Amino acid sequence: MTQTNSPALVEVVDIQFRHGQKVYYFSPAGLQLQQGDHVIIDTARGPEYGICTSGIHTISESEVVSPLRNVLRFANDQDEKTVEENQATERKAHQICLEKIAEHNLDMQLVSTECTFDGSKILFFFTADERVDFRDLVKNLASVFHTRIELRQIGVRDKAKMVGGLGICGRPFCCASFLDDFQPVSIKMAKTQNLSLNPTKISGTCGRLMCCLKYEQDAYEDAVRRAPKAESFVDTPDGRGTVTEVDLLRERVKVRMEHQPETINAYRNEDIAVLRSGKAKKNDPPIPDDLAPISGGGRRIPREEPREEPTLVNPEKFILMEQPVIPEEAPEVPQEQPESPEPKRNNNHRHNRRRKPRKDAPAKAPEAGNAQEPSQSAAAKEAAGEKKKPNRHRYNRHRRPKQNKPQE
Numbered sequence: 001m002t003q004t005n006s007p008a009l010v011e012v013v014d015i016q017f018r019h020g021q022k023v024y025y026f027s028p029a030g031l032q033l034q035q036g037d038h039v040i041i042d043t044a045r046g047p048e049y050g051i052c053t054s055g056i057h058t059i060s061e062s063e064v065v066s067p068l069r070n071v072l073r074f075a076n077d078q079d080e081k082t083v084e085e086n087q088a089t090e091r092k093a094h095q096i097c098l099e100k101i102a103e104h105n106l107d108m109q110l111v112s113t114e115c116t117f118d119g120s121k122i123l124f125f126f127t128a129d130e131r132v133d134f135r136d137l138v139k140n141l142a143s144v145f146h147t148r149i150e151l152r153q154i155g156v157r158d159k160a161k162m163v164g165g166l167g168i169c170g171r172p173f174c175c176a177s178f179l180d181d182f183q184p185v186s187i188k189m190a191k192t193q194n195l196s197l198n199p200t201k202i203s204g205t206c207g208r209l210m211c212c213l214k215y216e217q218d219a220y221e222d223a224v225r226r227a228p229k230a231e232s233f234v235d236t237p238d239g240r241g242t243v244t245e246v247d248l249l250r251e252r253v254k255v256r257m258e259h260q261p262e263t264i265n266a267y268r269n270e271d272i273a274v275l276r277s278g279k280a281k282k283n284d285p286p287i288p289d290d291l292a293p294i295s296g297g298g299r300r301i302p303r304e305e306p307r308e309e310p311t312l313v314n315p316e317k318f319i320l321m322e323q324p325v326i327p328e329e330a331p332e333v334p335q336e337q338p339e340s341p342e343p344k345r346n347n348n349h350r351h352n353r354r355r356k357p358r359k360d361a362p363a364k365a366p367e368a369g370n371a372q373e374p375s376q377s378a379a380a381k382e383a384a385g386e387k388k389k390p391n392r393h394r395y396n397r398h399r400r401p402k403q404n405k406p407q408e
Helices: 077-104 135-145 156-163 187-192 217-226 378-383
Strands: 009-016 023-026 038-043 046-052 057-060 071-074 109-115 121-127 148-153 233-236 239-247 252-257 264-268 273-276
Touching (some): 038 077, 077 121, 077 135, 121 156, 187 217, 233 252
Antiparallel strands (some): 009 023, 009 057, 038 071, 109 121
C-alpha cells in the first residue's frame, strides 16, 4: 500500500496589533488562548501589545512565514495602563506634528501616529504626491519628545485602510474590515462585468478602483465563456438572427430575427446555436442558407438542386479496338565512347607558357624492329653546313633579329 505524505500541521493563533490592521500568525507556546484575549507578543521591534482575533487552530506549514514567533504572556493591569499612556502620547504627538508641518510649509498629509509598546519610538504615517524633505521636521519632533522619530510615506489605499469609513454600498470598507492584503484591480474587470466606465461609479473613497470588482471576476469570466458574443449569428427555434444584447447573470440573449429585422426575441443560452461567433469579418466564409440546426429540426433544411439532363453520346466517335495497343520499343542507339582527352600541357613554368616545340629537337630513338635511320648529331649537322640558330635572351625571345643592311 502506498502512503501519501500529508502536509505537516502547525498550531497557531491569530493576533492583530490594532483594529483594522493585518492579522499575523503566532505560536501559542502552550498558552490556552481564546478570541478577545489581550497578550504580549514577541516581534522584530521588541515586545508588543496585541489582541487575539481567534482561538488556537492548525494550518499547513507552508502557510507559515518563518520564523514563527511566540506569544510571551497574557497582558496584565500594568500592560493595560501602559497602552493607555501610549495612546495619549499618540494623540499629543499627532497634534504637535500637524503644527510642525504647517510651520515648515510641507506638502504632506499626516494620516496616523503610532507609539511602540515600550515607548522607544514614535511612527508618523503620511501621504504625499511627491517626495518630501522632512529632515528638519524630524529634528524638531525629536527635540520635543526626546525619543526616536520615524516618518513613513504610504499610499492612498493604505490611508483608507487606516482611517476607515463607509463605501457606496453602505458597509464599512473591505480593506478596513477583513481584507489582509490589497489585490490588483484593473479596468478590464469593469469591462467584463458590463459596468459603466465612469470613474466616479467604479472608484472607491481612496480614488482607486473598488476592491469588490475582484470578488465576482471569476464568476463573470465563467459566464462569458458560456455565453455567445455580441453581433453573433445564431439559430433559434423561431429562425436565424443576430445577437443584439447579452445578459451574463441571467444567461439570456436578445436576438434580432433575420427575415423580420423589427422583431427582437429573448432566448436562453441553451436554446440557441451559434453559427458565427462575433461580428462578421471580410475573410469569414459565407454561412449556408440551409444551415439551421434548431429551426430545421436538428438537421439542415433540404435544398432542391436543379436536375442535370443526361448528355447523349455519339457512337460514331468511338471505335472498338479488338487488339491491345502495345507501344513499340525504341531501337537501341549505340552510345559513343568519349574520346580520351589530350594530355594537358604543363604551363606552370613561366618560361614555357608561350614556347613552341623546337624544330631542331633531337628525335626519339627508334623502337626495336623499325628500319628508321638514327638522328644526326649536332656535330654532323655543323659538318654538313647547316646554320645554327642564334640563342636569344629570354627577354628578347619575341624580338625579331636585326637584318644586316646591304652594302652600297
